[in-house]
Amino acid sequence: MAHIAMVSIPFHGHVNPSAEIIRTLVARGHRVTYANDPRFAEHVAATGAHLKPYGSTLPTNDDDWNGDAIDQLTLFLDDAIAMLPQLRDLYAEDRPDLFLYDIAGAPARLLGERWGLPAVQLSPTYVAWDGYEQEMAPMLDGMRADPRGAAYYERFARWLAAEGSSTRDSLAFQGRPARGLVLIPRALQPNADRVDAGVFDFVGPVLGDRSARGTWTRPTAAGKVLLVSLGSAFTNHPDFYRRCVEAFGALPGWHTVLQIGDRVDPAHLGAVPASVEVRSWVPQLAILEQADAFLTHAGMGGCSEGLSCGVPMITAPQAADQFQNAEQLSTLGVARTIDLATVTPAELREHLLTLTADPAVRTRCAEIEAQVRAEGGAGRAADLIEEVVATAL
Secondary structure (H helix, E strand, O other), X not given: OOEEEEEOOOOHHHXXXXXXXXXHHHHOOOEEEEEEOHHHHHHHHHHOOEEEEOOOOOOOOHHHHOOOHHHHHHHHHHHXXXXXXXXXXXXXXXXXXXXXXXXXXXXXXXHHHHHOXXXXXXXXXXXXXXXXXXXXXXXXXXXXXXXXXXXXXXXXXXXXXHXXXXXXXXXXXHHOOOOEEEOOOHHHOOOHHHOOOOOEEEOOOOOXXXXXXXXXXXXXXXXXXXXXXXXXXOOOOHHHHHHHHHHHOOOOOEEEEEEOXXXXXXXXXXXXXXXXXXXXXXOHXXXXXXXXXXXXXXXXXXXXXXXXXXXXXXXXXXXXXXXXXXXXXXXXXXXXXXXXXXOOHHHHHHHHHHHHHOHHHHHHHHHHHHHHHOOOHHHHHHHHHHHHHXXXX
């Protein structure tokens, strides 16, 4: 049995997608260690892996992520640079046979190259395709025209050079791994037909048994169920939640589960009817498996779970890849997109009722659900990882 080392960052969107893969590898008898910040110790322990603690520099408050893409990329680069020496110390006397790493745990790729060990990227989002660099060039040129952007890319290149990376280009370092498993539905991947099948395998969202995170029972009187969740990070939107209560609270036969996060006082929502269940946190997958519709911020995890459960979606993107995800879901014919800041209660109601009454949407949701379920999940991912380990040993 191999020693397999997983490296990630302390965010649910980067830990949850691969958790079932880690659990499967442990169940097959491999020794799995997991490098992450101690605040995710409980989540690591739940997979059966052993925590290798490092201190992350990433902000924990969503207000600290304010700023544009350059500011946010700089935060991730700061964290990667701080992470690498910690990883080196953690594994210097306990070298693994294989590194697995989340896209934000890419310092593991540097260690793998330096120590001659294989490394497999586990991507919780879409991956590069043939022509990706050329298509991204106008956006990147715009970022490099900003002095902050130029400084970011120059610093990234200097870091890669100083650490002996096989590539000095940040885009290639993050987007062109030697081997990668893609943990999203192939249906969500832009230009999926141009993704290199010799590098990347789509194993689909790896959901597994989430009962340890809580369960949920559909009320017997609920004719239909709507889940409203803006994820785990950017949740401080009391005005939007009030509009949701107004939009959905009086809909006959509908039961709405409204997740508001831990920064909004439920009292700020005003009077809430019995048909609206307000929670600071919910076992999202458990609800989606019983739901009829999903209003989501279009994070990759939520989109993947929504497709896996065959649920039509209303998307309210806020940042990062959420806008691309929302556009892709609309193109697939299973979602409509709203502007979280301006959408009215009447518009919210109209989107919900139109989506859930459309037979073409229901058919498309069922088709994609079947495709996602056939992609292999944790078992296929573990098989592919073991193939890499067997080659290396």
